[in-house]
Amino acid sequence: MASYTLQVNGKSYTIEADPQMPLLWAIRDLVGLTGTKYGCGIAQCGACTVHFNGMPVRSCSMPVSAAVNQKITTIEGLSDDNSHPVQQAWIAEQVPQCGYCQSGQIMAAAALLKKNNNPSEKEIDQAMQGHICRCGTYGRIRKAIKTAAVNMQKA
Amino acid sequence: MNKTAQNISRRNFIRLSGMSGAALTIGFYLPALGKDATRIMRGDIADSMGIALNAFISIDTSGKVTIFNHRSEMGQGAYQVVPQMIAEELEVNLDDINIIFAPGNAKKYGSQITGGSSTVRGAYKHLLRTGASAREMLVQAAAGKWSAAKEDCYAENGQVLHRPSGKKFGYGELVEDASKLEPPKNVVLKLRKDYKIIGKPLPRQDTPLKVNGKAVFGLDKKLPGMLYAVVERSPRFTGKVKSFDDSAAKAVKGVKHVIKVQRGVFANLQEGVAVVADNLWAAMQGRKALKVEWDDTGFEHLNTAELYKRMNEDLEKPFLSQRTGGNFDGAFAKAAKKLEAVYETPYESHSCMEPLSCVAHYHDNKLDVWGPIQAPDWIQDDLCDRFKLKPEDVTINMTFLGGGFGRKAFTDYPHEAAEISKAINAPVQVVWTREDDTTQGPFRPGAVYGCKAGLSDGGRIQAFQTKMAAQNMGHQNPGADRSSYNDSTTEGFLESYFESIPNYSFGDVPTKSPIPVMWWRSVYSSTNGFAFESFMDELAIAAGKDPLDFRRSHLYNERYQNLITILEEKTGWKSRSKNSGWGVAITECFRSIVGEAVKVSKGADGKVKIDKVVAVMDCGWYVNPDIVKAQVEGSIIMALGAAVTHATHFEDGKAVEKNFDTYKMPRITDTPDIEVHIVENDEKAGGVGEPGLPPFAPALCNAIFDLTGKRIRKLPFKLEEV
Ligand code: FES
Ligand code: FES
Numbered sequence: 001m002a003s004y005t006l007q008v009n010g011k012s013y014t015i016e017a018d019p020q021m022p023l024l025w026a027i028r029d030l031v032g033l034t035g036t037k038y039g040c041g042i043a044q045c046g047a048c049t050v051h052f053n054g055m056p057v058r059s060c061s062m063p064v065s066a067a068v069n070q071k072i073t074t075i076e077g078l079s080d081d082n083s084h085p086v087q088q089a090w091i092a093e094q095v096p097q098c099g100y101c102q103s104g105q106i107m108a109a110a111a112l113l114k115k116n117n118n119p120s121e122k123e124i125d126q127a128m129q130g131h132i133c134r135c136g137t138y139g140r141i142r143k144a145i146k147t148a149a150v151n152m153q154k155a
Numbered sequence: 156m157n158k159t160a161q162n163i164s165r166r167n168f169i170r171l172s173g174m175s176g177a178a179l180t181i182g183f184y185l186p187a188l189g190k191d192a193t194r195i196m197r198g199d200i201a202d203s204m205g206i207a208l209n210a211f212i213s214i215d216t217s218g219k220v221t222i223f224n225h226r227s228e229m230g231q232g233a234y235q236v237v238p239q240m241i242a243e244e245l246e247v248n249l250d251d252i253n254i255i256f257a258p259g260n261a262k263k264y265g266s267q268i269t270g271g272s273s274t275v276r277g278a279y280k281h282l283l284r285t286g287a288s289a290r291e292m293l294v295q296a297a298a299g300k301w302s303a304a305k306e307d308c309y310a311e312n313g314q315v316l317h318r319p320s321g322k323k324f325g326y327g328e329l330v331e332d333a334s335k336l337e338p339p340k341n342v343v344l345k346l347r348k349d350y351k352i353i354g355k356p357l358p359r360q361d362t363p364l365k366v367n368g369k370a371v372f373g374l375d376k377k378l379p380g381m382l383y384a385v386v387e388r389s390p391r392f393t394g395k396v397k398s399f400d401d402s403a404a405k406a407v408k409g410v411k412h413v414i415k416v417q418r419g420v421f422a423n424l425q426e427g428v429a430v431v432a433d434n435l436w437a438a439m440q441g442r443k444a445l446k447v448e449w450d451d452t453g454f455e456h457l458n459t460a461e462l463y464k465r466m467n468e469d470l471e472k473p474f475l476s477q478r479t480g481g482n483f484d485g486a487f488a489k490a491a492k493k494l495e496a497v498y499e500t501p502y503e504s505h506s507c508m509e510p511l512s513c514v515a516h517y518h519d520n521k522l523d524v525w526g527p528i529q530a531p532d533w534i535q536d537d538l539c540d541r542f543k544l545k546p547e548d549v550t551i552n553m554t555f556l557g558g559g560f561g562r563k564a565f566t567d568y569p570h571e572a573a574e575i576s577k578a579i580n581a582p583v584q585v586v587w588t589r590e591d592d593t594t595q596g597p598f599r600p601g602a603v604y605g606c607k608a609g610l611s612d613g614g615r616i617q618a619f620q621t622k623m624a625a626q627n628m629g630h631q632n633p634g635a636d637r638s639s640y641n642d643s644t645t646e647g648f649l650e651s652y653f654e655s656i657p658n659y660s661f662g663d664v665p666t667k668s669p670i671p672v673m674w675w676r677s678v679y680s681s682t683n684g685f686a687f688e689s690f691m692d693e694l695a696i697a698a699g700k701d702p703l704d705f706r707r708s709h710l711y712n713e714r715y716q717n718l719i720t721i722l723e724e725k726t727g728w729k730s731r732s733k734n735s736g737w738g739v740a741i742t743e744c745f746r747s748i749v750g751e752a753v754k755v756s757k758g759a760d761g762k763v764k765i766d767k768v769v770a771v772m773d774c775g776w777y778v779n780p781d782i783v784k785a786q787v788e789g790s791i792i793m794a795l796g797a798a799v800t801h802a803t804h805f806e807d808g809k810a811v812e813k814n815f816d817t818y819k820m821p822r823i824t825d826t827p828d829i830e831v832h833i834v835e836n837d838e839k840a841g842g843v844g845e846p847g848l849p850p851f852a853p854a855l856c857n858a859i860f861d862l863t864g865k866r867i868r869k870l871p872f873k874l875e876e877v
Contacts, residue, residue: 001408017436018408018436018437018440021436022436025434025435025436028375029383029434029435029436030434032377033368034368034371034374034375034377035367035368035369036368037372037374037508037509037557038374038510038589039508039509039510039589039815040589040814040815041588041589041814042589042814042815042816044814044815044816045508045815045820047508074368075367075368076367076368076369078367079367082363082366082367087366087367090362090366091358091362091363091366094358094359094362094781094785095362095366096359096361096362096365096366097785097786097789098507098508098509098555098556098557098558098559099361099364099365099370099372099555099557100372100507100508100509100557100558101508101557102365102366103368106366124823125823125824128823129822129823129824131822131823132508132815132820132822133508133792134506134507134508134558134560134793134820135508135558135789135792136788136789136790136791136792136793136821136826137785137788137789138792138821138822138823138826139788139826139828139829140785140788141823142823142826
């Protein structure tokens with residue numbers, strides 16, 4: 001057990017955790033932000049994706065000790081009011097079914113669009129292929145990313 | 156019903172809805188089977204008569220409408236379609252409706268199992284009548300206040316208007332008067348052409364919560380003082396705990412208890428050892444350090460090859476017939492052309508994106524449960540039985556479900572959580588890891604089908620038989636008659652074929668196996684459909700007919716013919732070139748008929764790929780076309796997984812695939828273009844969440860045959876190996 005300070009969504013949290021505890025559980029159970037989901041625990045599904053200094057990472061496979069004082073953004077930190085263009089596009093295209101995978105999908109899409117605001121279908125598939133959706137919303141995810149890209153270019 | 160329960164119902168409702176003051180509360184009541192017809196009743200009258208209503212709506216003095224939703228939301232859109240139905244007849248905006256999940260209570264809500272694609276199918280007329288009755292009472296109340304003729308008053312937009320004078324009252328101003336009126340005996344429901352809300356692709360109200368992490372799923376539920384548990388369960392399902400060594404587990408910081416626990420799985424009590432800690436990660440570490448010895452006496456250490464060998468042998472045995480017509484054997488013997496084929500489908504795990512979890516708090520001889528739950532009333536019943544508690548002392552609270560697909564209609568995971576909470580005397584959340592969720596079942600049963608048919612000279616089906624060898628889900632129940640036939644062997648088959656095929660027989664041989672099995676999205680249709688519709692394609696080809704024409708000539712009913720015509724139009728079927736890789740299949744499931752056409756081609760690398768799927772869904776009356784489309788899209792992806800990416804195998808009596816590295820899900824890169832068309836007709840509402848699944852796999856394999864001449868009779872297969 002050790003004490004760690006995490007920077008999550010612009011706030012600092014000091015927690016007591018085992019150094020090997022995955023960042024995912026630290027965020028969910030100790031910081032108390034449950035929007036980030038557990039799906040597999042072995043970096044296969046993407047449900048646990050958060051931004052780590054702006055890069056999408058799988059929080060299930062990163063020990064909390066590696067995250068100290070790095071800039072972490074979770075789904076809760078994407079916007080206060082669903083105003084992020086990816087959230088807007090997700091609503092416009094009615095992407096979620098059960099919704100469980102969508103935090104991870106949205107974080108991945110937001111990271112993709114930040115570095116490439118006009119991705120091709122192929123680039124979208126490449127960026128999103130690490131993310132499983134058992135409800136099968138993939139077609140709508142593709143569409144929503146295109147919609148978000150168009151809106152971001154206009155903005 | 157006893158006194159306490161009676162008093163609870165409406166009070167609980169009012170508490171949960173956060174309403175105050177007078178309110179018009181009305182709902183419907185489905186009397187016990189076959190007694191009298193459904194009644195629409197005021198909540199207070201129902202209370203005084205000791206009757207529990209199946210669904211409530213309530214309007215308070217501010218005009219706010221609250222619905223107690225009696226179905227769980229697992230992605231299929233119950234959260235949206237129920238309000239859409241009420242809003243339509245009640246004449247309010249969708250935004251004015253607030254929805255609350257009804258806690259599990261079979262007595263209050265009737266069956267709440269979200270399964271069989273039944274949210275709309277099961278209750279739509281009652282929900283519409285409930286909304287319409289409330290509207291009529293409000294109109295009546297306004298007419299009374301104005302001393303006007305009721306005919307001169309009408310409802311619109313949460314208000315009642317007086318046509319001659321233009322005067323109006325908001326609903327809130329009318330609830331007090333309306334709440335003293337009797338619901339009308341007969342209400343006229345709106346005609347489809349007058350719908351403003353039903354039939355429109357309105358956005359789901361749960362979407363905003365699902366794009367910002369605010370939707371609370373089972374795993375997100377936290378209670379003050381709650382502990383976390385993970386359970387080491389017997390990998391061979393029925394194994395008993397012989398002994399365990401918890402010394403290393405208890406040495407992990409945060410671990411509080413290590414206890415033996417059980418959960419009911421059909422007729423068995425399956426055992427495990429729970430590690431309980433003050434945080435989940437500690438519980439997981441403790442579990443790793445735990446040593447358990449299992450006693451597997453009497454459990455057969457089966458593997459998949461043996462299991463399928465057994466099923467194939469079973470096909471040779473006499474079978475139990477569920478449905479026969481004419482004389483199959485005689486007609487088959489005389490047929491001009493005979494065809495026989497055997498089809499194989501795999502065991503599957505449900506693998507909801509949200510693994511199982513459940514929070515339970517056993518205290519003061521009461522039990523409170525929170526979880527992603529598909530069948531709150533069954534779970535309540537089961538827990539009352541097992542813990543000898545009264546229904547009013549067992550509360551089942553539903554969270555959002557991160558997928559259900561049949562698995563979360565089972566009672567084992569709340570049972571286990573309740574056992575642990577009782578033993579440790581604290582609220583606890585039991586978390587199933589992905590590995591637990593994938594390996595413990597119950598699984599979709601794999602099935603082997605022996606199909607035989609005889610064609611006439613003119614290429615008509617004279618005789619048709621399918622024999623299924625598979626585990627019978629019903630035979631697992633305590634005290635089940637294991638010599639009974641499986642009444643689901645025709646699930647998926649188009650009803651209209653029974654009119655044109657003169658001699659048929661459908662039946663099964665129940666295969667003996669200790670692997671726990673249960674419903675998986677679309678149940679038996681998910682495997683039956685593959686056999687029926689692959690074989691239909693083989694028959695069409697043997698008859699020298701176009702696959703769609705062949706089906707059409709055997710479907711006398713207009714509804715089916717219409718679906719075929721739409722499929723032809725939407726695919727450009729008639730203008731396709733020969734062997735261009737089109738395949739089709741049509742199945743019927745939960746009273747909806749779905750036709751799917753798949754187009755495959757060979758990529759530059761010579762490998763088969765899926766270009767496109769065109770689906771035509773006839774679910775009769777429906778509420779929200781966008782949700783219908785989304786459900787068909789999702790069903791196709793799930794079917795794609797079961798056809799080409801995943802299956803559960805067994806080795807030495809244990810499930811082999813444990814996580815998504817081996818139980819491989821379809822991904823965005825596997826996703827073809829999917830086009831969904833909905834048939835407009837006046838048929839009764841059919842299911843929406845499941846019927847899109849069964850036709851995909853046979854349509855895909857039929858397309859591959861069209862392109863390559865290779866017939867695939869065994870699932871799953873690898874697309875790249877075709
Ligand atoms: S939970 Fe992290 S990738 Fe699946
Ligand atoms: S929306 Fe259910 S898993 Fe993606």
